[in-house]
Amino acid sequence: ETGVTQTPRHLVMGMTNKKSLKCEQHLGHNAMYWYKQSAKKPLELMFVYSLEERVENNSVPSRFSPECPNSSHLFLHLHTLQPEDSALYLCASSQEGGPYEQYFGPGTRLTVT
């Protein structure tokens, strides 16, 4: 595998379910991100991990819980979501200190029913 991978690519869950999104980067980066992309809205930064420490939580509801066990893996644990949480969830990685480009995975299309 190369680049940034995300699983699953599609997920349908009920409001009472608990599920997790997984991201893995194969680029040797030390910073990882979760973004949300809703229809007709810009990408919204949710969480940032740098050197496995959370450095940003962009006012995200507690029903989204990130986990970064090491610099290559990032999870987003989901529980009691709302239909308005349906969106494309994108993971990205970069190298702290530069260059500044973030590299994105293909995303998980989440539908909450």
Added chain:
Amino acid sequence: DQQVKQNSPSLSVQEGRISILNCDYTNSMFDYFLWYKKYPAEGPTFLISISSIKDKNEDGRFTVFLNKSAKHLSLHIVPSQPGDSAVYFCAASPDLGGSNYKLTFGKGTLLTVNP
């Protein structure tokens, strides 16, 4: 309040001609600017970037121009090819002393290049 604005939701150009995608920003703290391209069912792909100390950066068919006084940047693609058809996102980041995580994205412009 959108700090990065892409006011054209879509743009259509003929193959071989120039595509010009525009982006405006409001935050004077932004110091580094990037363009991403996104195909359907894929994540955004980094295309080209520019630091605020420059006013132009070129990479093959892609050139980004930055006008700091106008808080405006543009991406020029020449010549445009049908494979360039995608959504283009402008993004900006403040100088965080070497940290780069605070990217703010625009809503994107859908470019269609017609054969």
